[in-house]
Amino acid sequence: MTDIIDGDAVAAELRSDLRASIETLADAGVRPGLATVLMSDDPASETYVSMKQRDCEEVGIEGIHVEIDPDAPAEELYDTVADLNADPEVHGVLVQMPVPDHVDDREVVRAVDPQKDVDGFHPENVGRLVAGNPRFKPCTPHGVQKLLDAADVETEGADVTILGRSDIVGKPLANLLVQKTDLGNATVTLCHSRTEDLPAKTRDADVVVAAAGVPEMIDGSMLAEGAVVVDVGINRVEADTDKGYELVGDVEFDSAEEKASAITPVPGGVGPMTRAMLLYNTVAAASRQTGVDVELP
Structure with a gap:
């Protein structure tokens, strides 16, 4: 039975937990x-x-x-x-x-x-992230880490393949997952448009993170049995709906679900976590700037 990782639920819990930190600041x-x-x-x-x-x-x-x-x-x-x-x-x-x-x-x-810089994109903050001393973790990569943690996915020693080398997701996520931290210590392969034999890379992975911005480019045939799949993509494709389109990820969900042990849906997976981590970073920024210590979830 494949575990559907519910980003809406994890994000809601994180927002709820953040309220205690916000109350500490309010006091x-x-x-x-x-x-x-x-x-x-x-x-x-x-x-x-x-x-x-x-x-x-x-x-x-x-x-x-x-x-x-x-x-x-x-x-x-x-x-x-x-x-x-x-x-x-x-x-x-x-x-x-x-x-x-x-x-x-x-x-x-x-x-x-x-x-x-609660997005975590300023060159100074990127440098701190790479050096292993982040001020702010970029929201989407941090959200992916939180989802993996919520699904009890062990990253230490795991082979992780990331599709996409953007400054917003791919590269910072690779940096986070290789760090010597509780949610890191993974062996990361970062793939992109010039990668040769992409299916060989994804089939070797314990965890596949799709963040290339290409609709349904990953299907079940490209996955190992029992892999964990995190779909960061969100793409509009034409469909016979009232709106004339539907939202799909970078993963072909139905075939991937048959192979995966756990998978994030689109929508309702990574997207809600990105917004939740923005709130997290804002609370962390307020704490640092005012000198009021808070406990972050």
């Missing part, structure tokens, strides 16, 4: 604050930001949202980020990507104060 007169900045009229980005703000309200984090005209000069975005960096009531700053073409997304990442 000291501190309310964590997360600022989201949107410079886009993309409906998906607007939805993501709305969901993040709703999550904040649910757990007691102060949500601050700033919208900037997508046609405005890049300097308006940089000035907004600078103002949020300087605001002591704001403990975390998140600029929703993508930004318009005339804005350098790398400069946007560097503009966020590393102490408030």
Whole structure:
């Protein structure tokens, strides 16, 4: 019987546990604050930001949202980020990507104060992660670790194959899983578009993490019997539905489920965990910036 790893349930438990940390901060007169900045009229980005703000309200984090005209000069975005960096009531700053073409997304990442970079993308925070002393773990990779832990998947000594080498998921997750930590000590193979004989790599893995952004590229024939499968992908594909599309992952679920011992669904797997870990990082940032110690779940 394959275990369907319920990201919604794990995320809900984590949000519940975070409330104790938020209450500790409140007793000291501190309310964590997360600022989201949107410079886009993309409906998906607007939805993501709305969901993040709703999550904040649910757990007691102060949500601050700033919208900037997508046609405005890049300097308006940089000035907004600078103002949020300087605001002591704001403990975390998140600029929703993508930004318009005339804005350098790398400069946007560097503009966020590393102490408030709750995405964990600033070069300083990336360096700390690689060095084994992370200030913030990037939300999706950390969420994957939490899901594996919740499903009692032992990573120590495990062979893990990750598909996708993005700065957001693949590379930071590989760094986390090889660290000498309770949720690390894995042997990691990082695959990408130039990898030869990908099925051979995935069939050798105890754990397969799909984060390539290619709909249903992994199927059951590419998995070892009893493998654990974590599907980070979320893709819109045309379908005969009221909306005209459906959401699928990077894994062909039905055939993979037949081989896997545990698997995350799409939606309802990694996605909820990404948002939950953003709250986690915001609470951690508030604790560090104010000197109020909290116990994080």
